[in-house]
Amino acid sequence: MVNRVAHLGGNIAVGRVSHGLMMMCFPVGGKSDEDCFESIKAGVDALPAGAKAFLNAGEFYSSTGGTENLELLARFYAKYPDYADKTFISVKGGIVRGKRMPDCSMDNLRRSVETITKALGPLKKLDLYEPARIDPNVPVEDMMQSLAVLLKEGHFTHIGLSECSAKTLRRAHAVYPVTAVEIEVSLWSYEQETKDVIATAAELGVAVAAYSPIGRGFLIGKIKSRADFAEGDFRAGLSRLSDENIDHNLRMVEEILAIAENKGVTPAQLCIAWVAALGPHVIPLPGSSKAERTLENLQGGDVELKAQEVAELTAIAERGDVKGGRYFGGAEMQYLWG
Template sequence: MEAELRQLGNNPDALVNPIGLGCMNLSEFYGPQDDKASIKVLERAIELGCTFWDTADIYGVGHNEKLLSQVLKTHRDKIFLCTKFGFIRDESGFFVECCGKPEYVRKSCQESLDRLGVDTIDLYYMHRMDKNTPIEETMAALVELVKEGKIRYIGLSEFNEETIRRAHKIHPISALQVEYSPWFLNIENNGILKTARELGISIVAFSPLGRAIMTGDIKSLDDLSKDDARHTLPRFYPENFEKNLELTHKFKALADKKNVSPSEYVLAWILAQGPEFLVIPGTRKINHLEQNFRAGQIKFTPEELIEIRKILNEFTPVGNRFGEMFQVFVEDNKK
């Protein structure tokens, strides 16, 4: 049984499965990639009905979009396709700036369309804010792309309340992509969630499993490969990791009582926060994909939700979610 479809933003013609697929780690950051295995994951996702796919031009420096194109060429009509623009990386892969200049927006969109092998992107996000280009100028370029049929809906990723409102005045924003999980609840307190609900914007939660720490599969830092990018994140530093793992243990105990996996439990809890929530967990394994997708069948009693919230109110994760290099790109300045 699949989860009930949810409307994307204020668009009654855009109904998606709230449990989507984040495709980033199929190409980069979480150890070496295996394209053949990744294709099998994507094909299984289609079989399940997990068809709200999220990628970006920078994932693998274009590799991720090209990877998805291999499946899209025969299954485009089944996929609600989301990608992003804005980040610029140097030859070493270092993130150097974000760009929202109109000419760059058009160039990035066309390059993504070409790599993906499609005529239209369903949801096109600005990945992070360009602090040197007014959002109104960026939005004007995006509106032109909508008129031309190259994109259907506009989204923003990790923007603050003021900029969201300015952008929404130019053209309706359909989705806000934000980090949200039991160990990162900032949108509840910085005005983002309140603004999204007021304006009718969907919340697309990335890293909903806390970069897999909430799955219970990572029991020590030795479980991560040496080139895993999580080693650079303060919450995964040796001095912080064990403390942060305490939240995982508490959620696992609750999941065990409900006879579901921690991943299912966490994803179901996020969806229970409101009809505007969608989740895009990433995985390289088919069994994890299937497990994540089962979260759509889980319901909570009011008492269970109160118990979960009590645990969250009593726990404070240790360490920022990003290192200093990347934190500068987060507009809300909440670490």
């Protein structure tokens, strides 16, 4: 049983660890509805009374860039309508389909939230909407004013940001309260900007949804070489896992595995526990499409690390001995820390 909780917007109790749904639709048809539904249900059922499961989805989460991720959720709520009130749904959108670029104009934000609402269906309302990236062509203040209009029209109830800098978060929050900011945080993704966003969010009372806390699965030690990637696995395109970088980056994994074994927890739980230790407002956001993995991840939020263990892991993260960038390059890289 997961006992610890976190809070969004000051008064919404959610699980200490959230649940990313992106990989449920990669590749198309690769995961069965039954497995995905059981994964979601397991996370909801493990939470204490009064806490909601914080689910993170995307308007474009699929191999095609379409709304398959949200359509899967619509089927879930159709089969299990009682779970609508037990979950808090955050959805990223605002990306120009096929171009991997943000468009945070009012017209595109409205199109995005309407697309999400239609795909989610009538049983579950969008709780939190996040522009997936900051649009350099639209002033942050204008974007927030547009989002506030859409919120007041009833399309969603909370505003989030994704991949933004601390400065951008502060500017946005001055226009309208930001409930959560989603950034990548892990033992191999802990830049100075990461620390700055976490500190600024704490000051402003904003939650941090820390995605990829186990390094897209690499930090748990099951990937030893590029031969371990299944056909169609998008991670094979990450520069950190390229032929020239993977062997070097495995050295960090070996350190993590040794600490996890000594602690008596799984590597995933250790990584999640370290992210959670960065602050009560930092909510690890791992993904899973299997019930057993969902439960393993949630249990990571209950792992108590000793001060010495936190210091040892933080030293690994701050050393930054990682080769390769966080994304593939090109369009993805230019919009990080917007």
